[in-house]
Amino acid sequence: MSDTDEAQPFTEMVNAGLEFTIPVAHGMGVRAIEVRPGFAATEVPIEGNGNHFGVMYAGVLFTVAEILGGAISIATFDTSTYYPLVRDLQIAFRKPAKTNVRASATLAEDTIATVTREAAAHGKADFVLDAELTDADGVVVATTHGLYQLRTYGS
Amino acid sequence: MSDTDEAQPFTEMVNAGLEFTIPVAHGMGVRAIEVRPGFAATEVPIEGNGNHFGVMYAGVLFTVAEILGGAISIATFDTSTYYPLVRDLQIAFRKPAKTNVRASATLAEDTIATVTREAAAHGKADFVLDAELTDADGVVVATTHGLYQLRTYGS
Numbered sequence: 662m663s664d665t666d667e668a669q670p671f672t673e674m675v676n677a678g679l680e681f682t683i684p685v686a687h688g689m690g691v692r693a694i695e696v697r698p699g700f701a702a703t704e705v706p707i708e709g710n711g712n713h714f715g716v717m718y719a720g721v722l723f724t725v726a727e728i729l730g731g732a733i734s735i736a737t738f739d740t741s742t743y744y745p746l747v748r749d750l751q752i753a754f755r756k757p758a759k760t761n762v763r764a765s766a767t768l769a770e771d772t773i774a775t776v777t778r779e780a781a782a783h784g785k786a787d788f789v790l791d792a793e794l795t796d797a798d799g800v801v802v803a804t805t806h807g808l809y810q811l812r813t814y815g816s
Numbered sequence: 817m818s819d820t821d822e823a824q825p826f827t828e829m830v831n832a833g834l835e836f837t838i839p840v841a842h843g844m845g846v847r848a849i850e851v852r853p854g855f856a857a858t859e860v861p862i863e864g865n866g867n868h869f870g871v872m873y874a875g876v877l878f879t880v881a882e883i884l885g886g887a888i889s890i891a892t893f894d895t896s897t898y899y900p901l902v903r904d905l906q907i908a909f910r911k912p913a914k915t916n917v918r919a920s921a922t923l924a925e926d927t928i929a930t931v932t933r934e935a936a937a938h939g940k941a942d943f944v945l946d947a948e949l950t951d952a953d954g955v956v957v958a959t960t961h962g963l964y965q966l967r968t969y970g971s
Contacts, residue, residue, distance in 0.1 A: 682868040685844065685876055713837040719902050720879035721840055727874050747874050751906040 671696040671736035682731075686724050693732050694763065699773060701733035702765035707758070716757035717802075723752055726764040726792040726805040733766060733790065734811065737773055743780055743811040748787070750807040760797035764805075766790045776811065784813040826851040826891035837886075841879050848887050849918065854928060856888035857920035862913070871912035872957075878907055881919040881947040881960040888921060888945065889966065892928055898935055898966040903942070905962040915952035919960075921945045931966065939968040 675693035679686060689710055694702040705717075705725040712718045727747060734745035768776075772788065779786035787810050794803040830848040834841060844865055849857040860872075860880040867873045882902060889900040923931075927943065934941035942965050949958040 683873050683875075685865055685873050688843070689840065710840055714899075714901075718838050718840050719882050719905070720838075720875055723878045723882075723905075724875035727878075744869075746869075747909060749906070749908045750874070750878075751904070753904045754902060 671732075675701075675732045675735060679728075683728065686728055689721055689724060691725050691728060696732045696736045698737045699733070699768045699770065700765070701729045701736070702763060703728055703732065704761060704763045706761050714757065716759055717762055719752075719754060722754070722758065722762060722794055722803045723750070723805075725762055726750075726752065726766075726794055726803070727807065729764055729766045729792050730790050730807055730809040733768060734809075737768060738777065738780070738811055743785075743813055745809050745811055748808045748810050750805055752803055752805045754803050756796075756800055756802045758794070758796050758802040762794050762796055762802060764792050764794045766792040780811045780813075784816055786811050826887075830856075830887045830890060834883075838883065841883055844876055844879060846880050846883060851887045851891045853892045854888070854923045854925065855920070856884045856891070857918060858883055858887065859916060859918045861916050869912065871914055872917055874907075874909060877909070877913065877917060877949055877958050878905070878960075880917055881905075881907065881921075881949055881958070882962065884919055884921045884947050885945050885962055885964040888923060889964070892923060893932065893935070893966055898940075898968055900964050900966055903963045903965055905960055907958055907960045909958050911951075911955055911957045913949070913951050913957040917949050917951055917957060919947050919949045921947040935966045935968075939971055941966050 672693045690706045694704050703725050710721040776786045776788045790807045792805045796802050827848045845861045849859050865876040931941045931943045945962045947960045
């Protein structure tokens with residue numbers, strides 16, 4: 662089994678759950694492309710998500726990037742013990758997006774180790790996720806800087 | 817005619833247009849409550865907009881606040897000459913929202929005068945809009961800090 666095959670279950674898990682976990686995002690057509698420990702990529706179609714200027718609406722760009730925090734957590738942290746939530750997110754709109762948009766973000770190994778240690782010690786831990794959003798030509802249409810938190814269930 | 821009656825046309829204009837200008841926001845049930853020069857308030861229902869924790873999804877909170885920039889512009893600036901676009905938006909999530917959510921923002925008179933002057937002189941002008949989002953009990957569930965720009969059509 663290749664690394665890609667091994668990673669596939671997380672991608673499928675996110676996509677199978679999205680309709681029930683975040684119906685609004687599912688309704689936009691957001692889906693996970695690749696989810697593995699330390700990495701997540703998502704995509705959203707332009708169809709149905711444009712505005713009157715013919716470009717993707719800002720709230721759709723927000724959503725395809727925001728869900729990376731939940732997706733990457735599923736593959737990276739112990740989500741049987743901790744759930745992720747978004748605390749603060751900044752999005753910079755760089756260029757109008759006229760095509761499907763892909764978002765991706767990475768968590769470095771040392772960050773993962775620190776967050777895992779802190780969550781075990783305190784029952785919660787913050788982590789920062791920087792995402793890049795690109796159109797079908799690879800042009801960066803937006804970037805996000807998000808602050809998330811892992812929390813023990815019930816806290 | 818009272819001030820409220822005079823202001824009503826802008827509110828209706830935003831609501832009548834939303835289905836065509838931003839179908840995604842219309843689909844969430846976002847609507848304008850009050851739009852007049854220097855002020856805009858919007859609302860979104862919790863129905864259909866929750867996540868698996870039973871609270872309003874972050875992307876819905878983003879949207880109900882983000883559209884204030886367009887709504888307030890329609891009542892405040894010459895939108896026959898300039899269109900508004902969002903350049904950057906930061907949203908801080910304070911409390912989980914379990915009810916309908918209202919967002920509102922104000923532009924001070926001196927800010928409006930400055931933006932109007934700058935747009936006339938340069939064909940574009942930036943403006944900052946700070947919004948507060950409250951639940952049905954008046955609890956602040958999120959705040960946003962948005963940077964918008966007025967631009968001459970075609971630029």
